[in-house]
Amino acid sequence: MSLGTGRRAFISYVWNSDAVGARLVRGAVTPLNWLFGAIVARRNAGFDARVREGAMPVAALPAMSVGNLTVGGTGKTPVASWFVSRLKAGGATPALVLRGYGDDEWRVHGLLTPGVPVVVAPERAVGLVIARSMQCDCAVLDDAFQHRQVSRVVDVVLVSADAWHESVRLLPGGPYREPLGSLNRASVAVITVKAAPTERVQAVRAAIRAAAPDVPIAQLRLAPDTIRLAATISGGPGGPRSLQHDLTWLRGRKLVLVSAIADPDAFRRQMEAAGAVVEHHAAYPDHHDFVARDLADIVARSHSSVEVLCTLKDAVKLVPLWPRAGAALWYVSQTVVVEQGAEILDQAVARVLAARRATTPTAG
Known part of the structure; x- marks a missing residue:
């Protein structure tokens, strides 16, 4: 785990957990909250x-x-x-x-x-x-x-x-x-x-x-849209496999999820709600700059029966680095639906x- 990933995990723990340790940290920094406010x-x-x-x-x-x-x-x-x-x-x-x-x-x-x-x-x-x-x-x-x-x-x-x-x-x-x-x-x-x-x-x-x-007050749903081959974004490795699928493609499909976004849990819940089987979720800090070690870890967790899926935000950074011999990298973007x-x-x-x-x- 990188330093950035560990920091993100700790911040998420402090902000969201009800564990005693998280509550103690939140209590300790309360004066800083007041100062910031x-x-x-x-x-x-x-x-x-x-x-x-x-x-x-x-x-x-x-x-x-x-x-x-x-x-x-x-x-x-x-x-x-x-x-x-x-x-x-x-x-x-x-x-x-x-x-x-x-x-x-x-x-x-x-x-x-x-x-x-x-x-x-x-x-x-x-x-x-x-x-x-x-x-x-x-x-x-x-x-x-x-x-x-x-x-x-x-x-x-x-x-x-x-x-x-x-x-x-x-x-x-x-x-x-x-x-x-x-x-x-x-x-x-x-x-x-x-x-x-x-x-x-x-x-x-x-x-x-x-x-x-x-x-x-209005209400928008950010719904997952078409699944697309990430290489099609910039003509990167794997361009000839220019495929896309609707969300039914995810039903029962084993996935390695990759995300460097502020709310990775919501992304995972969306994919699971669509029927995907998430075998591993490589969640990195928001705006994370991927390096070779990250890609090696992601590729090592994928194989012939497991697909790699990320968000559009991650795909624009992963495509130039994605190894030609790696599994196909797919991405899903969010479409905006007005609910109220x-x-x-x-x-x-x-x-x-x-x-x-x-x-x-x-x-x-």
Whole structure:
């Protein structure tokens, strides 16, 4: 186990386990949670004052932010790409602007929304200027709820039902960047669901309603889509075996799962719900950079009767490294299905389209 993998496992243990050891660590870092919360509150108060005074700089393009309250695991990448597609369908020429943490997110966006400019810029205001220079007329900001230096037309905030816990703990004792009350500055709260049971989804909805009673709530399911041969992403090794399957292909099939995502357990539950038999799950830290030793371990666990399956986010990094003699590497991406609140999401898109028309008189 690598140092990074061990660190991720320890953090997950502290954040999610009810074991005595985990509770002791959480208790020990509670003063740090309070300090972090005080810093967040002071920072937000400063931004709130600037908003009230009209002192926020005007963004180069009308923008929609798709963010969350926690550290990863809510489905921002597929949801942000979904909103980009909706804006494009509405006649806009959108860009997707993101910080670019790791080398996987921007590449995944490029595959999910081909032909749409993907701008990597730690300062989103600069990213919007770049997008405008590329003849874009609006943008989706990936993971920008806490990046308040740039104004936005709509703030969409995702809350994962799969990663939900009744105890909302701020960093470092938990995964929350902000308390639930911060949802009051959101335009829309979106519950994302992968494999969470109905009662947990209902608990999330009740918690959002209690913390931010005036914020509209929508619900999206992130459902596994077609299984594709990973080599087809970039014409890598194994290109002639360019196959794809629907989810029925997974029924009874033995798998080695590979994931370097924020919520690997939800990925595994999705595959098992589709009927797969998971013999091993190689779960690495979010945004993990795979090395030769990782691939050797993965390949060693696969054989003629076991398939290797990863997420699209992992496939873009694994394909260039995958050995020609290794088993076929497959990937599954998430498709966005609107379960509740379609009209709320339509209104959010319409607000960005209206702002685009107001600031770009020649826009159709």
